[in-house]
Amino acid sequence: MAEKGPIGVFDSGYGGLTVLKSLVKKLPNYDFLYLGDNARTPYGTRSFQTIYQYSLQAVKYLFDQGCPLIIVACNTASAKALRNIQQKDLPKIAPDRRVLGVIRPTTESIGHFTASRHIGILGTKGTIQSESYLIEINKFFPDIRVSQEICPMWVPLVENGEQDGAGADYFVQKNLDQILKADHKIDTLLLACTHYPLLIPKIKKYLPPHIKIIDQGKIVADSLAEYLHRHPEIEKRLLKSRSIKFFTTDDENTFNEKATLFYGRKTIAEKTDLNIG
Ligand code: DGL
Numbered sequence: 001m002a003e004k005g006p007i008g009v010f011d012s013g014y015g016g017l018t019v020l021k022s023l024v025k026k027l028p029n030y031d032f033l034y035l036g037d038n039a040r041t042p043y044g045t046r047s048f049q050t051i052y053q054y055s056l057q058a059v060k061y062l063f064d065q066g067c068p069l070i071i072v073a074c075n076t077a078s079a080k081a082l083r084n085i086q087q088k089d090l091p092k093i094a095p096d097r098r099v100l101g102v103i104r105p106t107t108e109s110i111g112h113f114t115a116s117r118h119i120g121i122l123g124t125k126g127t128i129q130s131e132s133y134l135i136e137i138n139k140f141f142p143d144i145r146v147s148q149e150i151c152p153m154w155v156p157l158v159e160n161g162e163q164d165g166a167g168a169d170y171f172v173q174k175n176l177d178q179i180l181k182a183d184h185k186i187d188t189l190l191l192a193c194t195h196y197p198l199l200i201p202k203i204k205k206y207l208p209p210h211i212k213i214i215d216q217g218k219i220v221a222d223s224l225a226e227y228l229h230r231h232p233e234i235e236k237r238l239l240k241s242r243s244i245k246f247f248t249t250d251d252e253n254t255f256n257e258k259a260t261l262f263y264g265r266k267t268i269a270e271k272t273d274l275n276i277g
Pocket residue numbers: 011012013015016041042043044045073074075076077124127155192193194195
């Protein structure tokens with residue numbers, strides 16, 4: 001039988017740590033290996049081809065580290081690269097391993113949160129322009145009206161530690177006003193970017209209290225637990241020694257300083273160049 005390995009979790013930077021936190025809470029016995037491509041973040045403003053190339057390199061790296069299963073904990077990479085990786089690359093490079101994203105589990109469950117059947121999606125340019133959320137939600141819940149809003153400043157604000165500052169007030173209020181102007185019946189707002197949970201205090205300040213804020217961590221964790229239940233052939237290949245390792249493509253000390261904000265605990269990261277040339 002193939003050797004056992006950890007669950008790989010990949011993001012363009014720190015954002016995926018908000019998902020990892022929920023995964024570890026839900027599945028505490030498993031081993032995880034987190035990879036943040038901090039040297040090349042953000043992905044949200046890049047072209048399809050670039051996001052696909054970077055994401056594939058990250059996936060190959062995590063396979064080299066022995067991960068039988070990878071969670072792409074980045075909406076932008078899930079929207080732009082995942083389908084190609086699953087359909088085109090996986091059959092060639094690792095047909096017995098799996099790569100899952102965050103969009104599918106979110107769109108499968110989003111319909112259960114809204115009473116008005118009007119929801120809002122906030123994300124990066126890459127995620128919103130891909131229309132992945134519109135297409136997927138329409139498949140599962142065709143009765144729901146979806147409005148989308150690109151929030152181009154939210155990731156830079158969080159990356160620069162400005163999530164509690166006055167700049168955050170300005171941009172959060174601006175984007176919330178826009179989406180509520182587009183559809184005032186919205187009762188559910190999805191944070192379709194793994195960085196955005198850090199802005200929840202500001203979002204709550206400017207959002208009418210009846211509107212639910214949905215962040216993806218718990219949804220993705222619940223969905224992974226179900227997936228492992230349905231796929232014992234993958235589950236039995238996962239290590240369960242509660243080890244959690246962190247890799248970054250940029251400076252490890254900077255990663256450790258910033259990661260706590262997203263992960264809620266201290267990290268000890270190692271630097272990697274993804275074995276690229
Ligand atoms: N964390 C990424 C996401 O969920 C956004 C950050 C980026 O632009 O790289 O979409």
